[in-house]
Amino acid sequence: xxxxxxxxxxxxxxxxxxxxxxxxxxxxxxxxxxxxxxxxxxxxxxxxxxxxxxxxxxxxxxxxxxxxxxxxxxxxxxxxxxxxxxxxxxxxxxxxxxxxxxxxxxxxxxxxxxxxxxxxxxxxxxxxxxxxxxxxxxxxxxxxxxxxxxxxxxxxxxxxxxxxxxxxxxxxxxxxxxxxxxxxxxxxxxxxxxxxxxxxxxxxxxxxxxxxxxxxxxxxxxxxxxxxxxxxxxxxxxxxxxxxxxxxxxxxxxxxxxxxxxxxxxxxxxxxxxxxxxxxxxxxxxxxxxxxxxxxxxxxxxxxxxxxxxxxxxxxxxxxxxxxxxxxxxxxxxxxxxxxxxxxxxxxxxxxxxxxxxxxxxxxxxxxxxxxxxxxxxxxxxxxxxxxxxxxxxxxxxxxxxxxxxxxxxxxxxxxxxxxxxxxxxxxxxxxxxxxxxxxxxxxxxxxxxxxxxxxxxxxxxxxxxxxxxxxxxxxxxxxxxxxxxxxxxxxxxxxxxxxxxxxxx
Amino acid sequence: xxxxxxxxxxxxxxxxxxxxxxxxxxxxxxxxxxxxxxxxxxxxxxxxxxxxxxxxxxxxxxxxxxxxxxxxxxxxxxxxxxxxxxxxxxxxxxxxxxxxxxxxxxxxxxxxxxxxxxxxxxxxxxxxxxxxxxxxxxxxxxxxxxxxxxxxxxxxxxxxxxxxxxxxxxxxxxxxxxxxxxxxxxxxxxxxxxxxxxxxxxxxxxxxxxxxxxxxxxxxxxxxxxxxxxxxxxxxxxxxxxxxxxxxxxxxxxxxxxxxxxxxxxxxxxxxxxxxxxxxxxxxxxxxxxxxxxxxxxxxxxxxxxxxxxxxxxxxxxxxx
Numbered sequence: 001x002x003x004x005x006x007x008x009x010x011x012x013x014x015x016x017x018x019x020x021x022x023x024x025x026x027x028x029x030x031x032x033x034x035x036x037x038x039x040x041x042x043x044x045x046x047x048x049x050x051x052x053x054x055x056x057x058x059x060x061x062x063x064x065x066x067x068x069x070x071x072x073x074x075x076x077x078x079x080x081x082x083x084x085x086x087x088x089x090x091x092x093x094x095x096x097x098x099x100x101x102x103x104x105x106x107x108x109x110x111x112x113x114x115x116x117x118x119x120x121x122x123x124x125x126x127x128x129x130x131x132x133x134x135x136x137x138x139x140x141x142x143x144x145x146x147x148x149x150x151x152x153x154x155x156x157x158x159x160x161x162x163x164x165x166x167x168x169x170x171x172x173x174x175x176x177x178x179x180x181x182x183x184x185x186x187x188x189x190x191x192x193x194x195x196x197x198x199x200x201x202x203x204x205x206x207x208x209x210x211x212x213x214x215x216x217x218x219x220x221x222x223x224x225x226x227x228x229x230x231x232x233x234x235x236x237x238x239x240x241x242x243x244x245x246x247x248x249x250x251x252x253x254x255x256x257x258x259x260x261x262x263x264x265x266x267x268x269x270x271x272x273x274x275x276x277x278x279x280x281x282x283x284x285x286x287x288x289x290x291x292x293x294x295x296x297x298x299x300x301x302x303x304x305x306x307x308x309x310x311x312x313x314x315x316x317x318x319x320x321x322x323x324x325x326x327x328x329x330x331x332x333x334x335x336x337x338x339x340x341x342x343x344x345x346x347x348x349x350x351x352x353x354x355x356x357x358x359x360x361x362x363x364x365x366x367x368x369x370x371x372x373x374x375x376x377x378x379x380x381x382x383x384x385x386x387x388x389x390x391x392x393x394x395x396x397x398x399x400x401x402x403x404x405x406x407x408x409x410x411x412x413x414x415x416x417x418x419x420x421x422x423x424x425x426x427x428x429x430x431x432x433x434x435x436x437x438x439x440x441x442x443x444x445x446x447x448x449x450x451x452x453x454x455x456x457x458x459x460x461x462x463x464x465x466x467x468x469x470x471x472x473x474x475x476x477x478x479x480x481x482x483x484x485x486x487x488x489x490x491x492x493x494x495x496x497x498x499x500x501x502x503x504x505x506x
Numbered sequence: 507x508x509x510x511x512x513x514x515x516x517x518x519x520x521x522x523x524x525x526x527x528x529x530x531x532x533x534x535x536x537x538x539x540x541x542x543x544x545x546x547x548x549x550x551x552x553x554x555x556x557x558x559x560x561x562x563x564x565x566x567x568x569x570x571x572x573x574x575x576x577x578x579x580x581x582x583x584x585x586x587x588x589x590x591x592x593x594x595x596x597x598x599x600x601x602x603x604x605x606x607x608x609x610x611x612x613x614x615x616x617x618x619x620x621x622x623x624x625x626x627x628x629x630x631x632x633x634x635x636x637x638x639x640x641x642x643x644x645x646x647x648x649x650x651x652x653x654x655x656x657x658x659x660x661x662x663x664x665x666x667x668x669x670x671x672x673x674x675x676x677x678x679x680x681x682x683x684x685x686x687x688x689x690x691x692x693x694x695x696x697x698x699x700x701x702x703x704x705x706x707x708x709x710x711x712x713x714x715x716x717x718x719x720x721x722x723x724x725x726x727x728x729x730x731x732x733x734x735x736x737x738x739x740x741x742x743x744x745x746x747x748x749x750x751x752x753x754x755x756x757x758x759x760x761x762x763x764x765x766x767x768x769x770x771x772x773x774x775x776x777x778x779x780x781x782x783x784x785x786x787x788x789x790x791x792x793x794x795x796x797x798x799x800x801x802x803x804x805x806x807x808x809x810x811x812x813x814x815x816x817x818x819x820x821x822x823x824x825x826x827x
Contacts, residue, residue: 313710337712345710354704354711356770365700366711368693375692419711 002029011060021046021225030168033202035212038222039438052084053077083161084172093142098124101156127159147180168199209238255471259450263291274319279305280482292459294473302482311343312336342425346432352416355405360386362404366423389418410441429460478504525764529783536790553675556785558733560678563759565729567777568722573702573769574627579730579756580749581638586734588642591744595657609731617720642746652743664739686774702769
C-alpha cells in the first residue's frame with residue numbers, strides 16, 4: 001500500500017488581519033502527483049511557501065513521513081526532503097550551471113578552500129543527464145534562455161533534495177510550464193513520471209488545466225484561501241474544475257468575440273518603412289481607431305523589438321511613425337506616453353510593478369503630471385482615482401496603501417492595466433498581458449480589452465498564445481525574420497485557423 | 507480577531523521606529539551623564555552645529571532615494587565655504603544666492619553624467635569631488651582665512667538667536683520642511699522614490715527618469731552649496747577643509763534615519779532625526795569631556811548598531827532592479 005509521505009492538518013496563514021489561507025488538510029502519498037489549481041490569489045502559492053519553508057504557518061501543523069515537520073528556511077526543508085522549483089527563478093546569472101546546481105554545497109568538492117571544478121562539472125553533467133538535458137555545465141546561466149534555466153532549476157532542486165534526504169522526497173513545482181515550449185513540457189512530464197516511479201511525490205501548480213488533467217493523479221482546488229474540492233483526476237474534466245475554481249460555469253465566449261469592434265477608417269498610428277538595424281526591416285502598417293491589432297511571430301522574429309520602438313524604449317534606425325497625421329519621434333517612453341502611446345510590459349516583475357511602492361502610487365504614476373497642479377499632487381485625488389480603479393477592475397487587496405508586491409500575479413497585472421488606462425493614452429501596446437495570470441483574471445482582462453476598444457481606443461496586442469491573439473484581434477500582422485510575412489483581416493465569427501498563421505510564422 | 511505577535515514581527519516594527527528609539531536613547535544617556543546637555547546654551551550650540559549638516563543630509567537624501575549616491579557633498583561645501591568666506595566682504599549677503607546657483611550647476615553636471623551617460627553615480631561623484639576640492643584648495647592655498655574683522659557685522663546675523671535659536675538653524679529647518687513637502691506631495695518627489703524603487707518599470711510607465719535623476723542631484727548639490735556658505739557664516743572664515751568629514755557623515759545621517767541605501771524608501775523627516783542624533787552624539791561627547799580620539803569610534807559604533815537594527819534581514823523589502 002502507498003505510504004503517507006506528507007500531510008498538513010488545519011494549516012493556515014495570516015498577514016496582520018488578512019487571512020490568505022485557512023484550514024488546509026492535505027495528504028500526499030508517495031508516488032503520487034498532486035495538482036493544485038485555483039485563481040491567482042486563491043492561496044496556492046502561499047501553501048507552497050509554507051510547505052517549502054519560505055514562510056511559517058500561522059496555524060496548524062505539518063507532518064513529513066509521520067513525524068511533525070518544522071522548517072525555518074528553504075534550505076532546511078531541502079535537507080528534510082522537500083524542494084521547490086520557483087515560478088520566478090532563483091538561479092544566479094553570473095555563475096555557471098554547475099556552480100548553480102551546487103551553490104552552497106561546494107564543500108563536497110573543495111579541499112583547503114580550493115574547489116575541484118572538474119569533479120563538480122562532471123557531477124553536474126550527470127545531474128543534468130538525469131532530467132534529459134545535455135548542456136555544457138560550464139556555461140554561464142545568463143547565456144541560457146528562460147526555458148533552459150527552468151530545466152536547470154528543476155535539475156538543481158531534484159539533486160538537492162534527493163541527495164540530502166533519506167527516503168522519498170516531495171518536489172513542488174510552481175507553474176513550471178508557463179515559459180516552456182511544447183517539447184520541453186513533454187520532457188518535464190517525463191521527468192515528473194520518473195520521479196513518481198521512484199516513489200517521490202510531486203506537487204504541481206499550473207494554470208493550464210489540460211496539463212493538470214494530463215499529468216496528475218489527484219487534484220486540490222483552491223478558492224479564496226480555502227480548499228473547495230479534492231478529487232481524483234480520472235473523475236475530473238475541465239469544466240468541472242473550472243466551475244469549482246471560479247464558482248461559475250465556463251462558457252465558450254472566452255474572448256468575448258461578440259464584442260469585437262469593427263475598426264473605423266480613422267488611422268491613429270501610421271508606421272512607414274520602420275527599421276531597427278539587424279532586427280527588423282521595412283515594417284509598415286496602419287493602426288485604426290478602435291481595433292485590436294495582433295502582432296504574431298516566433299521568438300526572434302522582431303516583434304518584441306518592434307514593440308519597444310513603438311513605445312519609445314528604443315530608437316529606430318530608419319523609417320517614420322505618424323500619429324493622427326503628424327510625424328512623431330520618441331526619445332524615451334515618456335515622450336511616447338505624452339503623445340498617447342503606453343505599454344503594458346511583458347516582464348511584470350522587472351518592468352511593470354514598482355514593488356515597494358503602494359498600489360495607489362503604482363496606478364497613478366503614469367498620470368501624475370496631468371492630475372497635479374503646478375507639481376502638487378493631491379493625496380485625496382490619488383486615493384479617489386486608485387480606489388475607483390480597484391473597484392472597477394475588482395483588484396483584490398486589503399488597502400490601496402499596501403505594497404504592490406504583496407499582490408498575486410493576476411491582481412498585480414490588473415494594477416498595471418489600471419495604470420495604462422489611467423494614463424489617458426489612446427493607443428495601448430499590450431505585451432503578453434495575460435502572462436502568468438489565472439483563468440478568471442484572464443477573462444476579466446479580455447473583457448477589459450473589449451471595453452478599451454469600445455471606447456474608441458486602439459490596442460496592439462502581442463499575445464501570450466496564438467489562440468489568444470486570434471481570439472482577440474480584428475487584424476493580425478505576422479512577422480518573420482524581421483519582415484512582415486502576412487496580414488490577416490478577421491471580422492468576428494470568421495477567425496482563421498491557427499494553422500494558417502503558423503504557416504506564415506515559420 | 508486576536509493577532510498573535512511573534513518575535514520577528516516585533517523586531518520588524520521595532521526597526522521601523524529605530525530612528526526615534528536611537529535619538530531618545532542618545533539624549534537620555536547624555537542627560538544622565540551630564541544634565542548640562544539639556545541646558546539652553548548647549549541646545550543652541552547643538553542647533554548651530556546641526557544647521558549646515560541638516561541641509562547636506564536632506565539634500566543627499568534625494569539622491570539616495572533615487573538609488574544613487576553623492577560622495578561630493580562635503581567637497582561642495584568646502585568649495586562654497588571658501589568662495590563665500592573670501593568674497594562675502596566684497597559681494598555682500600547676496601553671495602548666498604550665488605552659491606545656490608553654483609550648487610545647481612554642480613548638480614546638473616553630476617546629474618547629466620549619471621543619467622545621460624549612464625555612469626554609476628558612485629564613480630561620477632568620486633571623480634567630480636576631486637574637482638571641487640581642487641577649487642577649494644586653489645582659492646585658499648594657505649589654509650583657512652578669516653573674514654576681516656571690520657566686515658564681521660555683515661555676517662553676524664546668521665548666528666544671532668531668534669526665538670532662542672540661531673537664524674541659520676531656522677533657515678535650515680524651513681528648507682527641510684520645504685523638501686519634505688516636495689518629497690511627499692509633488693510629482694517630482696513621488697517620481698524620485700519610484701525611480702529608486704524600480705528604475706526600469708518607472709521608465710516603462712512613461713516617466714522621464716533622467717530628468718528625475720538630474721533634479722535629485724541639483725537639489726542635493728544646491729543644498730550642499732548652501733551648507734558650505736553657512737559654514738563660512740558660522741566659522742566666520744574660509745575653510746577649504748571644512749567638508750572633509752562631512753562627505754560620509756551626511757550619508758551616515760541618512761542611513762541612521764532609516765532610508766534604504768538602494769533607493770525607493772526613506773523620508774526627509776527621518777533624515778532630520780538622523781542628523782540631530784549624530785550632532786547630539788558629537789556635541790554630547792564634548793560636553794562630557796570625552797577624548798576627541800574616541801569620538802569617531804563611538805559614532806561608528808552607534809551607526810553600525812543603528813543600521814543593524816534597521817537592516818532588512820528577512821529580505822522583506824528586496825528591490826529588484
